[in-house]
Amino acid sequence: MDYLNNFFLIALPYLALAIFLIGTIFRYTSRKFQFSSLSSQFLEGRKLFYGSVPFHWGVIFVFFGHLIAFLFPGSVLAWNSQPLRLMILEITAFIFGISMLVGLINLVIRRYTTARLSPVTNKMDLIVYVLLIIQTVAGLWIAYNFRWGSSWFSTLLTPYLYSIFTFNPDITAVSLLPWPVKLHIAGAFVILSIFPFTRLVHMLVLPLNYLWRPYQQVTWYWNRKKVRSSSTPWSLQRPENT
Amino acid sequence: MDVRSQISMVFHLDKCIGCHTCSIACKNIWTDRKGAEYMWWNNVETKPGTGYPTKWEDQEVYRGGWKKSNGKVNLLGTGKRRGLTNIFYNPNLPVIDDYYEPFTYKYLDLIESPEGDDQPTARPVSLITGKPIDIKMGPNWDDDLSGTPDFGRNDPNLKNLSAEEQEVMFQLERMAFFYLPRICNHCLNPACVASCPSGAIYKRGEDGVVLINQEVCRAWRMCVTACPYKKSYYNWYTGKSEKCILCFPRIEAGLAPACMHSCVGRIRYLGVLLYDADRIESAVHKDDEDLIDGHLDIILDPFDEKVIQAAKMSGVADSTIHSAQYSPVYKYVKQWKLALPLHAEFRTLPMLFYVPPLLPVMATVKQVDNTEGGKMMNPIAKYWDDNWLYDTSTTELWGTLDQVRFPLKYLANLLSAGNEEMIKDKWKKLMAVRIHRRRVTVGDISQEKTDEVLREAGLTAEMADGIFYLTALAKFEDRFVIPPAHREQAIEMLDFTGDTKGEVGFGFKSKVKRGL
Incomplete structure (x- = not known):
């Protein structure tokens, strides 16, 4: 049992993090053309709505929920100190989890029943679907059966994750948790390890820059105000465009 | 500016x-x-x-x-x-x-089908799924x-x-x-x-x-x-x-785009326009009826000394300014005001302009004596011995605009953001050019009438000849005035072309340093 715990809770996370970092950087720097969300809305634009929208909004809230519990465990515990607020948090999170699962199922059905989508479907898509469904079902199972997740995550899992990220892994508490929780933890790291080799990379290039850039973009090869100026005649460095 | x-x-x-x-x-x-x-x-x-x-x-x-x-x-x-x-x-x-849905046909079936009672057919297949489809x-x-x-x-x-x-x-x-x-x-x-x-x-x-x-x-x-x-x-x-x-x-490389180069009807013209980028925003914010005027207004006169100076300050190459002065697009859009942008009401300020089509709608057929006109024609040309005229020169010339086969409003919706007068104006010009050239080549229209028509259309005889030349006779170099791209500058992004003695050699953009 110790071997398994050590493998899934210590070795796997480090392996996954290494693959994630190296793989993503490699793909971003040398395979930039392949960095795309690979939207298939153009081929099938109706059923996608019932899959993509609930899945994405679900996953965004669930992901940031986990992230907040990891980064600010104290604030989550403080929020949960009143039962009403705890209930609101748990029910909201559960609803988003359900939304994610419904979206996923719709996406899977859409992808494998629409003939036009077969040429743009690859094996990695199937693996991603399977892993995400396992992960989502496990998450919902845990949320339903081992209450209240938001509280014990902050006291049990945050220290564990913190120990992983500070290269001082401590699994004494985590190894005592029931197997669905361990499955959920291992699943997360497995997804992380295949991340660079799937279309999931598109979440790393979420275009938040769009919020503050000007609408129009015009580019010049050279700094056009200087390129013809007599004060910067032919020199070793042409006035480059910044 | x-x-x-x-x-x-x-x-x-x-x-x-x-x-x-x-x-x-x-x-x-x-x-x-x-x-x-x-x-x-x-x-x-x-x-x-x-x-x-x-x-x-x-x-x-x-x-x-x-x-x-x-x-x-x-x-x-x-x-x-x-x-x-x-x-x-x-x-x-x-x-x-x-x-x-893109498709092709299974042509190989025509050859490879086994012998049978029916003709083999090439069924259409989708280029997406590869499966047979009903097109x-x-x-x-x-x-x-x-x-x-x-x-x-x-x-x-x-x-x-x-x-x-x-x-x-x-x-x-x-x-x-x-x-x-x-x-x-x-x-x-x-x-x-x-x-x-x-x-x-x-x-x-x-x-x-x-x-x-x-x-x-x-x-x-x-x-x-x-x-x-x-x-x-x-x-x-x-x-x-x-x-x-x-x-x-x-x-x-100085070549016209493929679509323009291959154009059989020679309908396409390409050239440089200089414009004032500072005024784009105000042009975009104009009301629908002023949109096209605002759009054409920010296109600058490439012969204006001030514009040339400002262009140089903004880093526009001399060769580009020169191309702008010979631009056929400038002539059509600004000098002759013959061309209009497509759906200006979308407010993107499109830089592709269309000369509205003058459909054969404004002429009348009438009985005339054609003997004089026939004499003036080139002997090789077909002799015109019948006595009717496809007349485009009546005093009611502009009156017939209301009886056109194509509703003005339709073209106005397409090319002038709903302004019918604008289309009428272009049609008058196109007609005036035809009448002017008919006077020059056939000679059965009086000078006074031609002058009157040209004046009403807002053209001079020189402009009409210019329009005629660029429309009907223009050679490749007249239709496509492409500014040099200054590849010698583009290559400087990869290589510093001023390499001299003591340099390491070509292929380095940054200073070459010995490694640690």
Whole structure:
């Protein structure tokens, strides 16, 4: 049992993090053309709505929920100190989890029943679907059966994750948790390890820059105000465009 | 004044014969690939018709372009808020069926089928799935008004025409149509650039070509919605958007773009326009009726000393300024005021201009004595021995504009944001040129009448001759005045061309340092 715990809770996370970092950087720097969300809305634009929208909004809230519990465990515990607020948090999170699962199922059905989508479907898509469904079902199972997740995550899992990220892994508490929780933890790291080799990379290039850039973009090869100026005649460095 | 140069185009619709050679030239070079089969960066539509993709002009459906409301101009279906909240599902994205499902035929079946009682057939198969399909739609399905009940009658430009006017347009005896070739307009206020969340689309400063960086595009597909002309296409296979690149590799080499080079009717003109980038914003904010004037107003006179000075200050090359002075586009758009942008009301300031088609609508046939006219004709030419005249020179010349086969309003919806006077003005000019040239070559129209017609159209005899020359006789160099791309500067991005003694050699952009 110790071997398994050590493998899934210590070795796997480090392996996954290494693959994630190296793989993503490699793909971003040398395979930039392949960095795309690979939207298939153009081929099938109706059923996608019932899959993509609930899945994405679900996953965004669930992901940031986990992230907040990891980064600010104290604030989550403080929020949960009143039962009403705890209930609101748990029910909201559960609803988003359900939304994610419904979206996923719709996406899977859409992808494998629409003939036009077969040429743009690859094996990695199937693996991603399977892993995400396992992960989502496990998450919902845990949320339903081992209450209240938001509280014990902050006291049990945050220290564990913190120990992983500070290269001082401590699994004494985590190894005592029931197997669905361990499955959920291992699943997360497995997804992380295949991340660079799937279309999931598109979440790393979420275009938040769009919020503050000007609408129009015009580019010049050279700094056009200087390129013809007599004060910067032919020199070793042409006035480059910044 | 921030002077920039823009390579822009004029399409002379009177000369377009609808042969689709331009489309084929473009397709062969750029879009004959997987995922791009359905794309026609250059396409030719029959008008009235619904075009490609179907009903692209109907922004109630596609939500493209900009819209002015409460004095502010905003993207209609995209933009920062809508673009980012609809990023998981874009409710206004056209799907492949709005274009057509690309297909081929199983030609090999004709050869390889076993012997039988029936002729073997080549069944159509989808180029997406590879499975047999029933073809519902193809490129130019509505060519030459075919399928008018489904296509021609659903043209969005018929929107404010009365039922009577529409009925007249589609009577068999009175039917008329013309062709509308379309490429990317390389706009001054491009909606595709503004809508791209990744910032993958940009306008080149040197020549104004709008391009999509394939390495930055992430398939958020907002540009497809945003472009009101639907000239940004989604490659369903690579997951990247693509669009007309104005054949920039050819332009940089001094060649005309493939569609223009191959144009059989010689309808296409390409040249530089200098414009004032500081005034783009005010031009975009004009009311619908002033939009075109505002648009043409920011195009600058390349002979004006002040403009030339300002252009140099902004880094425009001397050779580009020189090209701008010889630009056929400048002549058509500014000097002669003959060309109009397509659907100016989309507010993208398109830099592709159209000379409205003058349909054979304003002439009358009457009995005259043609003996004198016949004598003046070239002896090799066919002798004109009958006594009727296809008369375009009556005093009621402009009166017949009301009886045209093509409702003015239709063309106004297409080319002048609804302003019928503007179309009338162009038609008068085109007629005046014909009358003037008829006086010169046939001589059966009096000088006074010609002068009167020219004056009314706002032309001089020299201008009319200029229009005639550029329309009918122009050679390749007259039609395409391409500014040198200064490749010698482009190569400096890779190599410093001023390498001298003591340097390490070619191939280094930065200073060469010994490693640690």
